[in-house]
Amino acid sequence: NHIGLVPQKGNLFSGTIRSNLKYGAPEATDEELEEVISIAQAKEFIDQKEEGLDTEISQGGTNVSGGQKQRLAIARAIAKNPDIYIFDDSFSALDFKTDAKLRQELNQLVKKTQSTVLLVGQRIASIMDADQIIVLDEGQIVGKGTHDELMKNGGKYSDMFQIQAQYYKSEKEGVTC
Helix, strand or coil: CCEEEECCCCCCCCEEHHHHHCCCCCCCCHHHHHHHHHHCCCHHHHHCCCCHHHCEECHHHCCCCHHHHHHHHHHHHHHHCCCEEEEECCCCCCCHHHHHHHHHHHHHHHHHHCCEEEEECCCHHHHCCCCCEEEEECCEEEEEECHHHHHHHCCHHHHHHHHHHHHHHHHHCCCCC
16 A cells, blocks of 8 residues: 555556546545646646546557556556655656656655655666666676766766767767667
């Protein structure tokens, strides 16, 4: 009851967007659901659907895109208002802009609720603002600290950051890597 888990591949249940969001928070009001879909960056695509929160979702969420499915799974965890959030590479299906905005909104929420966030991620942009980063290589801890500390110390984290920064720059300029 104290944990909101979002796996790498968010799963949705047959029903509606509303029933999926209320899965862990059956007493949530429409106002509360509007807030969580806004934080999860799902409001725009839900508002574009004729039925809004009452839009039907097929088993597994096969009638929404991967990014939409992930944002709904994140919204469902937020609706639960847990003490601990666990995001298991949950932001990888999101584009960089959506990822950044979602994390910004989530950080504000977590500060208000004083929840703990455990974030597993391969995209450094998704984890670089964490209070503590643990770098694993083949199951072994090869670095621990803040983003600045890990960059200063070099090693795997710094190498991964450089590679990802180059890829992002190339992607932004329209160059395919």
